[in-house]
Amino acid sequence: MKILCVTSRSCSVLLDPEGLYEAREKRELFLDGERLGEEYRSVSSLFDLEPDTDYVLESVTDGGARETLSFRTAKETCSLNVKDFGAKGDGQTEDTAFLQAAILCCPEGGRVLVPPGEYVTGPLFLKSRLTLEIAGGAVLKLLTDRERFPVLPGDTPADNPDGEILLGLFEGCATDGFAAALNGIGVTEVAIIGEGVIDGRADEGDWWVRPKETRIASRGNLLYTQRCKGMLVQGLTFRNSPSWNLHPAFSEELDFIDIRVKAPWDSPNTDGFDPESCRKVRLLGTEISVGDDCIAIKSGKIGLGRKYRRPCEDLEIGWCALLDGHGGVTVGSEMAGGVKKVLAHHCYMKGNDRALRIKTRRDRGKDGVIDGILFRDIRMDGVKMPLVINSFYFCDADGKTERVQSREKQPVDETTPEIRTVCFERVKADGCKACAVYAMGLPEKPMEHLELRNCFFSFDPEAQPMVPAMALHVEECCRRGIIVRFLKKLTMENVFLEGFEGERLETEDVWEITEQ
Numbered sequence: 001m002k003i004l005c006v007t008s009r010s011c012s013v014l015l016d017p018e019g020l021y022e023a024r025e026k027r028e029l030f031l032d033g034e035r036l037g038e039e040y041r042s043v044s045s046l047f048d049l050e051p052d053t054d055y056v057l058e059s060v061t062d063g064g065a066r067e068t069l070s071f072r073t074a075k076e077t078c079s080l081n082v083k084d085f086g087a088k089g090d091g092q093t094e095d096t097a098f099l100q101a102a103i104l105c106c107p108e109g110g111r112v113l114v115p116p117g118e119y120v121t122g123p124l125f126l127k128s129r130l131t132l133e134i135a136g137g138a139v140l141k142l143l144t145d146r147e148r149f150p151v152l153p154g155d156t157p158a159d160n161p162d163g164e165i166l167l168g169l170f171e172g173c174a175t176d177g178f179a180a181a182l183n184g185i186g187v188t189e190v191a192i193i194g195e196g197v198i199d200g201r202a203d204e205g206d207w208w209v210r211p212k213e214t215r216i217a218s219r220g221n222l223l224y225t226q227r228c229k230g231m232l233v234q235g236l237t238f239r240n241s242p243s244w245n246l247h248p249a250f251s252e253e254l255d256f257i258d259i260r261v262k263a264p265w266d267s268p269n270t271d272g273f274d275p276e277s278c279r280k281v282r283l284l285g286t287e288i289s290v291g292d293d294c295i296a297i298k299s300g301k302i303g304l305g306r307k308y309r310r311p312c313e314d315l316e317i318g319w320c321a322l323l324d325g326h327g328g329v330t331v332g333s334e335m336a337g338g339v340k341k342v343l344a345h346h347c348y349m350k351g352n353d354r355a356l357r358i359k360t361r362r363d364r365g366k367d368g369v370i371d372g373i374l375f376r377d378i379r380m381d382g383v384k385m386p387l388v389i390n391s392f393y394f395c396d397a398d399g400k401t402e403r404v405q406s407r408e409k410q411p412v413d414e415t416t417p418e419i420r421t422v423c424f425e426r427v428k429a430d431g432c433k434a435c436a437v438y439a440m441g442l443p444e445k446p447m448e449h450l451e452l453r454n455c456f457f458s459f460d461p462e463a464q465p466m467v468p469a470m471a472l473h474v475e476e477c478c479r480r481g482i483i484v485r486f487l488k489k490l491t492m493e494n495v496f497l498e499g500f501e502g503e504r505l506e507t508e509d510v511w512e513i514t515e516q
Contacts, residue, residue, distance in 0.1 A: 001059055001069045004043065004257055004284060005232055007131055008051040008076035008111060010193050012234055012257045012285070013069065014319070015059055016042040020348040020379055021287065021321035030058040042319040042346070043285025045235045045258040047136070047195055051076035076131070077109035082119075089117020091141065096122040099140075106130050114138045114196065123150055123179035123220070128187045134196030134236060142181045142198075142222075142242075144205030149178040151217045162308070167226060169249055169276065170218035172301030172334025178220035178242070184228045184251075191232040198222050200241040202267070207242035211268040219243035219269070225251045234258060244271040245290065250310065252279040260287045265324050267291035272325065274298055277310040277337055286320045293327035294352070297342060298334045302363060305336020309367045313340040320347045328352045328383070331370055332359035333393045335417075338369040345376045354385040356424070359393040359470075360417045362404050362442070368417035375422075380429035385468050386457060387424055389439035389447065391417070391486070392471035405472040409444040416445050423451040431460045434477040436497055438468040441486035443509065450484065451491045459499035484510055492516070 004012040016023035019042035029036040031046065032055060039059075049055065052075045059067045080102050083089065087098035099121055102112045108129040116137030123142075126132065134140060143149070152167035154174035167185070168177035181198050184190055200222050202208050207219055219242040225231060228251040238245050239262040246261065248254055256273065263270035272288035275281050276298040288294040299305055299312045312335070322328040328349045331339045349355045356375050360368060380386055394400045403410065410416075419441055429436070436457040441447030465476035468483075477483070479501045484490055485508040492515045497504055507513070 001057070001067050003069065003071055005234060005255055006071055006073060007191050007193055007232065008074040009049050009131065009133060010045060010047045010234060011049065011071055011073070012043060012045040013057060014042065015039065015044055018346070019319065020346050021285070021319055022348070025061040025063060027059045027061045032056055041285065043258050047193070047235060049073050075109065076111055077107050079111045079113055080106050081113050081115060083115060087119060089115070089119050089138070091118035091120065093120065094143070095119045096124070100124055103127060103130065103132065114140070122148055124182055126182065126184045126187050126190050129189045131191040131193060134192070134194040134198070136195035138194070138196035140181060140196070140198045142200045144201050146178060146205070146216060149220065152177050152179055166250065168218065172276070172298060172304060172336070174304060175218050177218040180221040180224035180247070182223045184225040184231060186227045188228065189230040190228070191234070192236065193232065193234040195235050197237045197239065199239050202240045202242045203264070208268055221245060221247040223247065225249060227251060229253055231255070232257070237262065239263065241270055243269050244274045246273045247276065248278050248281070249276040250278070254278060254281045256283045256286060258285040261290060263290040265291055271296050275312055275315065276300065277308065278312050279314055281315045283317045284319055287323070288320070288325065289323040290325050292325060293330040293357070294322040294325040296327065296330040297339050298332065299337030299339060301334045302336050302365060305367055306365055309337055311338035311340050315342045317344040318346050322347060322349045322352065324351045326353045327357040328355040329375070330357040330359065331373065333361065333395050335360060335370065336364045336368045338367055340369070341372040343374050343376070344378070347378050349378065349380045350382055352383045354388045355380055355383045355429070356387045358389045358419065358422065360391055360419065361393045361399065362410065362417070363415045364417035366414050366416060369420065370418070371420035373422045374425065375427065376425040378427045380427070382431040383429055384433040384466060385435070385438065386427065386429040386432060387437045387439065388469050389419065389422060389441070389450070390469040390471055391419065391440050391442045394471055400472060407443060407473065412444050416442070418445055420448040423453070424455055425451070425453040427455045429456070430458045432457050433460055433463040434466045434468040435480035435483055436500070437482040437484065438477070439484045439487065440469065440471070443486050446486045446488050446509065446511070449489045449491065450487055452495045453493045456496045457498070461499060481505060488512065490514070
């Protein structure tokens with residue numbers, strides 16, 4: 001066992017490092033000798049702990065293996081209950097002012113407790129060195145009337161090295177946007193914990209009606225950060241967001257542990273987790289099922305990427321269940337600042353259109369470098385496409401122009417993005433539909449190196465043809481093997497395909513192939 005995080009009132013533990021989202025064996029947990037119950041997941045959390053207290057956790061597997069782990073909770077200066085500030089939690093009265101007052105009044109190192117109840121609220125703003133606990137049985141129910149939401153300006157002139165302050169962001173651009181349910185702007189050392197629910201109630205309002213139309217401002221998130229450092233989000237359930245669910249931006253040292261993110265399969269643009277130009281991020285033990293990409297890693301569209309040149313880097317995604325959704329783990333397409341050092345491991349994926357999905361295109365720019373993407377120890381069931389690398393993604397108004405979609409070499413200049421290394425290791429994918437791998441670099445800037453090691457792909461015998469990558473001039477595929485174009489080096493080691501038709505490996509303009 002291993003401690004993943006500890007607060008004054010909670011702790012998250014890795015029980016099975018070699019499990020996926022579900023552990024290899026169920027186990028019973030005991031805290032200071034008292035039985036807590038059974039746990040089937042690899043990552044588990046404990047709540048309702050006392051501050052500044054020593055605890056001993058014991059784990060006993062079905063097979064009888066025992067482990068113990070000692071830990072001490074953090075100190076706490078005080079605890080404020082939002083009901084003491086006037087919050088009703090009756091599901092009818094608006095509690096925004098009472099909740100915000102408790103947050104603003106809490107001293108450094110203190111906790112704000114939201115006890116069981118239904119709290120109708122508008123957007124709330126966090127402050128530094130605070131723990132906000134939304135207890136089990138508590139639901140924050142977001143207002144549905146967009147005219148009652150604050151608007152975060154896209155950019156404001158400022159006397160700083162950047163000449164501006166970014167606040168509102170939408171799809172990689174500085175855009176006036178509605179505030180999120182929970183907002184962290186320039187805060188440090190914040191923990192948002194508990195077993196409660198943040199409900200965006202987008203299904204009750206008009207957020208999902210004409211979603212591409214901007215009405216007052218761009219649709220908001222359930223959690224949004226801007227220029228934050230040191231944040232923990234633990235144990236909570238996020239559901240029915242107006243747009244992307246969790247959107248940390250220009251922030252670092254962020255932990256998202258043992259959370260759930262949910263939206264209907266047909267809800268528009270409800271990405272689960274979209275870190276943008278962030279550093280040192282962990283997403284562990286989390287279940288995501290949404291109407292768009294489960295995880296989308298970003299670093300700004302053309303303007304923001306070129307100005308700030310801040311990549312999204314040093315990310316770990318582990319022991320997660322990524323269900324439904326267009327993509328499992330997606331890079332891009334707004335990645336003009338680059339994406340580097342991403343490790344996704346010990347995850348389970350089911351029903352995604354494209355499990356590992358890299359999306360870029362001409363005009364993302366020379367800083368749009370994708371490098372160090374490692375996808376390891378993954379199990380997939382019923383995923384249509386396990387791996388797609390697409391350098392011709394046809395987003396935006398000009399995405400289908402001849403220049404963007406041409407397979408002829410274009411001049412390499414400041415507008416040319418680059419994909420360097422992507423590795424797919426110890427991946428087992430059953431029920432594939434279109435093909436095992438579809439990878440395209442740019443003809444003028446071929447992808448550097450694609451590695452496939454110790455992988456197994458089997459195909460659905462009833463699969464129907466589909467287009468594997470969202471680009472023009474891509475043919476429909478059904479039960480085809482590995483298709484690679486515009487690549488410098490392909491390494492394949494112990495790669496097995498079962499139930500495919502046609503050639504196992506189809507290549508075009510691949511400079512070097514090493515296969516064992």
